Amino acid sequence: MADKALGRGGRKSEKDLKIRVKTAKGRKVSSTKWLERQLNDPYVARARAQGMRSRAAFKIKEIDDKHKLFKKGARVVDLGAAPGGWSQVAAAAVGSTDAHPLVVGIDYLQMDPIPGVVLLQKDFTEDDAPQMLVDALGGHKADVVMSDMAWPTTGHRPTDHLRIVQLVELAAYFAIDVLAPGGAFVAKVFQGGTEHELLHHLKRHFRSTFHVKPPASRQDSAETYLVAKGFKGKDDVGDGEE
Known part of the structure; x- marks a missing residue:
């Protein structure tokens, strides 16, 4: 038997x-x-x-392995950082240390300290949050802005998609304000087809934009990641490319 x-x-x-x-x-x-x-x-x-703090760490690692977002010495902002997996990957990739931190993370949830990462407990949607991040960068421009932010789901996919697009838009406008030329932006979105205006805006400011679904992202999940590379500079805009 x-x-x-x-x-x-x-x-x-x-x-x-x-x-x-x-x-x-x-x-x-x-x-x-x-x-x-x-x-x-x-x-x-x-x-x-x-x-690692979470399985999500492998998502950003797989995106970086393919698209080379992180370089040694680069400065990184992690929006919606909790529980800290993305910040862990970024800190290791750019060589961030406690003595010379290059990664700043923000989330309304409390997080345990991460070596080489400055953590802010703050809701990014609050009006003063962007300035707190700028101050934490110490006057430097960021090379990568990444966002894994998402509202708690309602179970109604169109509503959840619209809510996350709102967060992505906030993150994108922040990235355009703080990125150095040549910088990159990556953010979680849900498949839903209502981010065309956002894509058009990003194409004006970045040399390339595309969607990515890393292997670590569950295949039954509606999430995907929007990546924009080659930031042109806030005042140097033109037609982007797919």
Whole structure:
């Protein structure tokens, strides 16, 4: 009987090895499914093994591996930084240290300190938040502005998309204000087809814009990432290219 649970060669199949979670009293089915997915997610396991704050760290790492956003000595702003995975990747990539921090992160959630990162506990949508980030940069321009910001989802995809586009627009206008020429902007968006005006605006200020879905982004998720490279400068705009 035991042999029936084994695949070829006496090995258990991937399906057999999958961790299954029973629905406990007081736990919703959706919560059980989320927990089961987390326990079986290889990126979650890798993040834990490598000491990363979240599986999201691999998303920005995969984007950087392909599009070379980070360079040694570059200054980076991380919008919606909690729990800190993106800041961790950026700090390591640009060589940021506590003595010479090059990465500034902001989130309304409290975060544990990250080596080489200046963390601000503040809601980026508040009026004084952009100036706080500018001050934290110490008068320097940023080379990369990245945003993984998202409102809590409502479950209504069109509404969630519009809400996240609002955040992306705020992040994009901030990036245009603080980026150095040649800089890059990357932000999470949801597939929904209503960001055409935003894309047009970015194309005027960046030499290339495109969408990316890194392997670490779950295939059943509507999220994708908008990347803009080659910032022309706030006053030096022209036609961008796809």
